[in-house]
Amino acid sequence: MSRKNVHLKVDEFKGNIGLIKNLEISIGKIIEEKWEEPMGPTPFPSLTTLRDWDFKLLQRFKPFYLPFCDVCCLCTFGKCDLTGNKRGACGLNMSAQQSRIVLLACCIGAATHIGHARHLVEHLIEEFGRRHPVDVGGVNVEVEAPVTRLVCGIKPETLGDLEAALDYCENQLTHLLSITHTGQEGSNLDFESKVFHAGMIDQVGMEIADLAQISAYGFPKANPEAPLVELGFGAIDIQKPVILCIGHNVPPAIGIVDYLTENGLQGEVEVCGLCCTAHDITRYNPKAKIVGPISWQLRFVRSGVPDVVIVDEQCIRTDILIEAQKVKAPFIATSEKNCQGLEDRTHDSPDKIVEDLVTGKVPGVLILDPEKAGEVAVRVAIEVMPRRGKFKVIPNVENVIEEAKRCRQCDKCRRACPNDLPIPEAMKAAVEGNLEKLNELYDACIGCARCEHACPENIPVHNFIVKAAEKKMKAETFKVRAGRGPIQDVEIRNVGGPIVLGEIPGVVAFVGCANYPKGGKEIAEMVMEFAKRRFIVVTSGCAAMSAGMYKNEEGKTPYEIYSGDFDAGGILNVGSCVSNPHIAGAAIKIASIFAKRKLRANYEEIADYVLNRVGAVGVAWGAMSQKAASIASGFWRLGVPVIVGPHGIKYRRMLLGRADKQEDWYVYDARTGEKVYVGPTPEHLFYAAETKEEAMVMIAKLCMRPNDTTKGRAIKLTHYIDLHKRLYGIMPEDIHLFVRTIADVPVTMKDEIIKILEKKDWKETVIPDPTLLPRLIRKKKE
Amino acid sequence: MAVEPWQTAEIPGPKKALVITKPEVVVAMMKRAQRPVLIVGHKAVEIELGNKKVVDYMIELAEKAKIPIVATAHMINEFLKRNYKPAGFMPAVDIGNRLTDPEWNGLDGKGPYDMALFVGLPYYMEWTILSGLKHFAQNLKTITLDNVYHPNASWSFPNISIKDWIENLKVIIEKIEGGA
């Protein structure tokens, strides 16, 4: 494929960090300069351009390594025992090795999104042309690509323009991956800086993917009233042929919807999805349905409901072909990245492929043409449904009781279960005809089937759980708002002030996968709690689905109870994994649109703004994937703290502040150049909470920022104290660290708090115009 | 006796916890420690030991041994409901992190701890935090009072039944009388 080379030339640029002469950047292709904003200091940053900023963050939020493995086996010198920070044969010590693994994970995550974006952009250019405009909200979204503008310094206007940013991402990614080779970086902090870099370019890659698909497919464009779509196992009409799409890259699913429309078959076939592809089909066609998060894969397929299983890429069970075969459901793979050993039938006639799949001549096919895959999926589903009769592998109750008798109470299932579920006890009860204990396991079961593989008696444990919980599962009928895409500029103008002053207590984003410790219900509970408290609640990915899986007494789900506005008390689903940059983008737009900070290639200043002023927190309660790691790291560099659930500790590195070290919490007052103590705001950058209660208290706390006005701080403190008292049964013991002047103290608790302040020897300080960047000081101290 | 981690795949090593074969070992080590601390996670209120919970045993132990407790997650609430005020409370990752800092002088500011006892964190969380301490807090001895083998501790019980767990805790509490 031909791509011209980009050339960005700036003869002389005088910026805050000095004079840049003859800056030339050649990546990808020429972008016509139509953007009036002058170029900022760091267009297309290289591996080390933002290293100073990273080190400022890492100075405060020091890595705490939690090795998940004591050895390194990445080269043939190994295995090397790194116990106790020993060095391996190449000289690397344990801290560096851990940060190296984090970098590797983030490279995998970023590569996955960037590769996804590349495939999507190539496909859409083929279909819609290079000149197809990037339009994600018309006049409502004039800053259409905040992350790309900020990082790259370009303003993409057409699908073709997006390629330049992708070229840059791929280039950086290659360098980043190379750093994990034996005998490169030796310092853990430099590895960490590169982790941030990977996260930042990941945000660019994701943004491009979502801009491209919103623009080309006409997904909701920054629409707070995006349609409510059906969600849940019970929402799927099993009287119809059912096509199940799993994965993240939506073109094949679009192929299905288009084929149905073109052939007048809408309403005849049920199209549903799992994971992000599900979000993206409903953004294309709100009649499509979402079964649920990724952990519903096995239970749904095994229940026999889908007549065809079609997969694209990412987070798909790699044994899903085998599972589809068990229920006699034809299988279609559609991605070069996930071929499943199947024969490539891309160039065969649809008639022939349909025949082979319907008659069961082949269990599955690979079709690398989304339109053809769409046609085949529909025709096969219609023809195969009567033949397979929704054949399922979930046993009946008698079978469960009978088979449970084989259980020898060996505990192997439980010891394989990531959530340590008491399966043997449930088996014992089942033998006595009581399936209630199996039913109880359903909510916290993430559907991994490790229990089954561990069982020496080959008992299909997961199937038993699904059977026992059948009623509850079939009653899963909820609503989720289809992914709305970006936040409008006018929404930012309206809430920018209240957020930066602290009067809207925070923006909380629930994102990521479904590796929950105690079920997805916890997400819905947290979402409801913070919406009720009038935080702005944003959701995406599998978490957006879990957030919808709750009903109040009137049968209403969170998305029906609360509005989809980016405003206090709103719950807004931005969309799939690749929609996450709209959340980062909102923070960036607050700095640029509301505070009028220069956006173009001005990463450090904007991140400094976000860290010190925008009370935003990400929560990835069930973070599982490498993508989730890179998504989180993109938020870290931008100054947005991220909380993960307890399983997130297996990312093996936290970035923790030390509230007890006063010296860590000084900023410059940009007005005077004085150094001012601002308390641990925010206290951590990356942090795994043990329980939902702990996460909730921490969310409220991490929303505090040095810039909060006294009124804003009082509001934030009220939420923090209130949640702390309710969930911990006691006043927080660190209030004095967050009170700068008496006016910060919530009036209703004044007496109580002042007593605490006195006991803690508290001293009043000033509220600065906070920054970590000396160059932003307006009046230098003599 | 083959000692295996509770979660089958959480393979540790080369350095693995020494196995506590009888509860008296814990008593002896606690008595030897200058500055021990006991970290109690939220599962201590979920796990029933006969008619009591793990947390109830921990309160008894802390009172008898005069050893400070750090409650993680929302456990502080559970202690307070039982009229016991722990020496401190903070997230599990925070106490883990502080314990790797040789300059951290403990909750009372009187000097670094030389022994940390753990109980009641989710297995994989305790596993990883103990790993962090094994690698980066080498002057600290760690002991787990759970009934599952924690290879990253300095000392751990093997995987034992609830019944044996109760027995062990009773012996420890009885023999620690007089303070650690």
Ligand code: SF4
């Ligand atoms: S990369 Fe280094 S630490 Fe790892 S196995 Fe090779 S020599 Fe050992």
Ligand code: SF4
């Ligand atoms: S399928 Fe469910 S019960 Fe089985 S190991 Fe996985 S989480 Fe545990």
Ligand code: SF4
């Ligand atoms: S692994 Fe199988 S036999 Fe062993 S306790 Fe679990 S269900 Fe029973």
